[in-house]
Every structure is written in C-alpha cells, then in structure tokens.
Amino acid sequence: DAMVIQNPRYQVTQFGKPVTLSCSQTLNHNVMYWYQQKSSQAPKLLFHYYDKDFNNEADTPDNFQSRRPNTSFCFLDIRSPGLGDAAMYLCATSKALGIHENQPQHFGDGTRLSIL
Amino acid sequence: GQNIDQPTEMTATEGAIVQINCTYQTSGFNGLFWYQQHAGEAPTFLSYNVLDGLEEKGRFSSFLSRSKGYSYLLLKELQMKDSASYLCAVRGWGKFQFGAGTQVVVTP
Numbered sequence: 563d564a565m566v567i568q569n570p571r572y573q574v575t576q577f578g579k580p581v582t583l584s585c586s587q588t589l590n591h592n593v594m595y596w597y598q599q600k601s602s603q604a605p606k607l608l609f610h611y612y613d614k615d616f617n618n619e620a621d622t623p624d625n626f627q628s629r630r631p632n633t634s635f636c637f638l639d640i641r642s643p644g645l646g647d648a649a650m651y652l653c654a655t656s657k658a659l660g661i662h663e664n665q666p667q668h669f670g671d672g673t674r675l676s677i678l
Numbered sequence: 679g680q681n682i683d684q685p686t687e688m689t690a691t692e693g694a695i696v697q698i699n700c701t702y703q704t705s706g707f708n709g710l711f712w713y714q715q716h717a718g719e720a721p722t723f724l725s726y727n728v729l730d731g732l733e734e735k736g737r738f739s740s741f742l743s744r745s746k747g748y749s750y751l752l753l754k755e756l757q758m759k760d761s762a763s764y765l766c767a768v769r770g771w772g773k774f775q776f777g778a779g780t781q782v783v784v785t786p
Contacts, residue, residue, distance in 0.1 A: 595774075604682070604765070604776040605721070652720060666711055667774060669720035 565589050568653050568670035575643055576678050583638040583673045585653030594636040595667065596628060597652040605652055611636060640675075648677045682777035684766050689783045690756055698751045698780045700766030712740050712751045713765040715779065721765055725751065756784050 566587045575581040585594065593612050597605035609618045611630045625647070627639045640647055651674075654667040682702045690696040702710070709728040713721035727733055727742035727749060739752040751764055763779035 597776075602686075602778065602781075604778040607773060607775075610773070650718075666713075666723035666726060667721075669722070671720045672718075674718070 566668050566670035568673050572674050574676045578642045581640050585636045586634050587655045591655035591657050593656045595654040596638050599650045643677050645677050650674050684777040684780045687781040691785050694756050696753045698764050700749045702747050702768045704768045704770045706770040708769045710749050711767045715763045
C-alpha cells in the first residue's frame with residue numbers, strides 16, 4: 563500500500579563520499595519534493611520538480627542535486643557530504659501546484675543519513 | 679520574509695483538549711495544512727483550511743483566520759497515541775513552508 567517509498571530507511575556514508583537517496587511513487591503525482599529535516603526543526607525544502615521542470619530553492623547548497631528520470635522516480639544526490647548534512651531526508655509528492663485544491667503532500671518514511 | 683510560528687511544546691492529560699496555535703507571514707497564501715509527525719517517521723496529513731472558519735474531522739478540528747494570519751489545531755479526547763509533533767504548513771505559490779512543529783506530550 564506504500565505510495566511514496568524511500569530507500570534506504572537508514573544510510574551511513576563517509577565524510578566527502580557521494581551518496582544517493584532514492585524515492586519512488588505510485589500515485590502518478592506531478593510534483594515531487596525533497597526536504598531536509600534536522601532534529602526538532604521544520605522540514606526545509608531543498609527543491610521540487612513539477613513534471614520535468616526543476617525548481618531549486620535559493621539557499622540550497624550546490625552540494626545537493628536532484629534527478630527525476632521519469633514520473634515515478636526522483637533521486638537526491640549529495641556530492642560531498644559534510645557532517646552538517648546528517649539529517650532526515652523526506653521525499654513528498656503532490657498532485658499539482660494548483661490553488662483552490664485540497665492537495666496535501668504525501669510523504670515517504672524518510673531516509674536518515676549519518677555521516678562518519 | 680516568510681515566517682511560521684508555533685509553540686515548541688505542550689503537555690496535556692489523556693482525555694483532555696489541547697489547542698495548538700500557528701501564526702504565519704508568507705509570500706502568497708493558497709492553504710494551510712496540519713500534519714502529525716511521530717518521532718522518526720514521516721509527517722501525515724491531518725487537515726486543510728483555505729477559507730476562514732472551522733473544519734472538523736473527528737477528534738481533530740482546525741481553524742483559520744486569513745486576515746490575522748492565524749490558525750489553530752484542536753485535539754479533543756486526547757489519547758496516548760496523540761503524543762507527537764504537529765506541524766503547521768502554509769502553501770504559498772506552489773510551495774509548502776513548514777513550522778518547526780509543536781511537540782505534544784500526553785500524560786496518563
């Protein structure tokens with residue numbers, strides 16, 4: 563029944579070693595989002611895709627990149643992880659960006675990233 | 679600038695009522711959402727307001743005043759499983775801006 567699936571649930575990587583987190587969805591939603599959430603903080607939007615259109619937040623570090631090869635999959639690439647990048651990474655989807663629609667985001671269970 | 683404020687923590691006893699307030703200043707407004715997030719888990723959708731007034735869904739109700747930039751989530755008949763963080767999120771021009779969450783602790 564899982565609709566937004568993130569793999570793996572827990573990821574450990576070494577300082578500076580590239581890492582990729584994956585997200586897939588069975589909802590056929592147009593929009594996919596990546597958030598970074600640190601303990602007791604708000605989820606922070608990194609970027610989102612509307613179909614193939616990529617939208618980067620102004621304060622997202624260049625170290626973070628994303629790919630969306632098709633509607634179902636979206637990847638978060640961290641090129642050179644630093645200790646400050648240890649966090650929960652949440653993928654979410656929504657049907658549209660349109661207004662006047664009750665369209666909540668649907669979240670995956672997240673990937674908790676640790677940096678050694 | 680964009681800002682969403684909500685209290686850090688609230689404690690209430692089982693069976694009681696708790697009201698979590700959220701104030702916001704955002705660029706554009708296309709709806710306010712409340713999410714529940716248990717520790718180590720993903721946020722799950724609770725409620726949505728786009729017009730002023732009260733929306734009721736079982737034990738949970740949410741209120742919105744757009745002119746005041748204010749919302750609250752009301753949790754009634756609290757249960758132990760309601761212990762979680764409650765996130766207020768505002769949708770601006772296609773994007774969701776989240777508050778830091780209010781940790782609700784339900785005691786026996």
